[in-house]
Amino acid sequence: MRAHRCLVVLIGLALAASRLVAQARAGVPTAVIPGAKVGGSANVRVLSHIPMGGLEKVADLDIEQELARPYVYVSQLRERAGFQIVSLRDLGNIRTIYSWRIENIELHRGNLGWGGKIGRYFKLKGRYYYAQSFEFGAGSVDQDLGAIVFDVTGLPDTNTIKERARIRAAGALGGFHNLVAYKHSDGRVLVFTTVRAPRANIYDMEKVIAGQDGLIGSVPVPEQPGGSPLRGYHDFFLGYDPVTHQDKFYGAGAGGYYIYDVTKPEDPKLIASITGTSGVTGGHTITPTPDHRYVVTETEYQYAPLRFFDLKPALDGQVKTISRPIGAWNFDWQDLPHNHEVRWPYVFVSSYEDGLSVVNMMDPTNPYTVGYYYTCQCQHEVDYGPLMDPPTTSKSVMQGAWGVDVRNADGVIVIGDVTSGFWALKMEGFDGWNGHQWGLPNMSSAQDWDNGPEGAPKPQKVSSSR
Secondary structure, three states: OHHHHHHHHHHHHHHHHHHHHHHHHHOOOOOOOOOOOOOEOOOEEEEEEEOOOOOOOEEEEEEOOOOOOOEEEEEEEHHHOEEEEEEOOOOOOOEEEEEEEOOOHHHHHHHOOOEEEEEEEEEEOOEEEEEEEEEOOOOOOOOOEEEEEEEOOOOOOHHHOEEEEEEEOOOOOOOOOOEEEEEOOOOOEEEEEEOOOOEEEEEEHHHHHOOOOOEEEEEEOOOOOOOOOOOOEEEEEEEEEOOOOEEEEEEEEEOEEEEEEOOOOOOOEEEEEEEOOOOOOEOOEEEEOOOOOEEEEEOOOOOOOEEEEEOHHHHOOOOOEEOOOOEEEOOOOOOOOOOEEEEOOEEEEEOEOOOEEEEEOOOOOOOEEEEEEOOOOOOOOOOOEOOOOOOEOOOOOOOOEEEEEEOOOOOOEEEEEOOOEEEEEEEOOOOOOOHHHHOOOOOOOOOOOOOOOOOOOOOOOOOOOO
């Protein structure tokens, strides 16, 4: 009996040791803060964790969708303003292969601002580019710098990475808080950006790379009673609707959320709005389902859940605005979710303190959690104030998982955690995504850079002088 007990203890110790070894190889911390949230659901496993400089050094991230180009671009904040490129070529040995920072960072330190905020890759005329947004404060040498565009076609040879253009927004100082690269149905590659003004700017990237200004128009924020003249959009989503044959812009900003027809991006038309919602004075993030009927929305304050809205009454012309959600979800009522990616029926959420959360919204009136992993590995409301500008010492739940992205080809999930760095994860049973598998359009944040949006008519040749 004693020998049996010893054997059980030894087996337990061996299993524990093997778990620690596996965690160490994946870069998962083996020492945690007392009282921190750690671990995750049994169906989510860690592929890799790469620390990237500590608190408030990592922001959002973007993953290339082609397996032949296994790269993730991770934006970096504050004095590390710039980005890193992580290679997923070997999922058993995920590693950083390139790091870039803004020159003369000391000249930005008087009012540094966010630094490198968010970036997006795109493909144009057979070449691959990465646009990194920046936000530097008033008085900085780069207070008008919105984004820098790099040619990354030659990866994995990092010596071939070259800066190609800088986008400046002199009329709206403070940089680009967000940007989205979109393959428009007319064949153009467009980048939509937030500015500190009641609009989103639209840039033609062929013109930008050719050395031109590239600004072709903007999407307005509908005027709100008592609204700030500088309050604009925070996040947005671009997607093509094959039923209505419209390129649609989903914007989260002052007063709520707005859907525009940007089939002619120089002349946007408002389709519908979500305003007057209890608890929502401004939108943060909005993402539609592949059929464009439902949207998942976030607004930025503690205890705020993700809200789910049915757009059908507005799209059918029955009402002009939607005000009541049909469903809501939060992982922990004390916290709040942040950004999210929709891969129907799943919503992948970067949930600040609660790390990665995966939500099933097959029934949007009753969404529920199906998987999670605590990437922050931090206590609730640790005594610092991340995501403040400038940083404060007040308590905040806005620590942890900030950005999330999903590779459709194989289901790899990546997280940018403002506290702990970069994470790559997999959820059991989710080995990739295509909307057709669910009887829906194959529409997500991932773009088909070669063919354009699915269901769109083939564009005529676009003149570069357009």
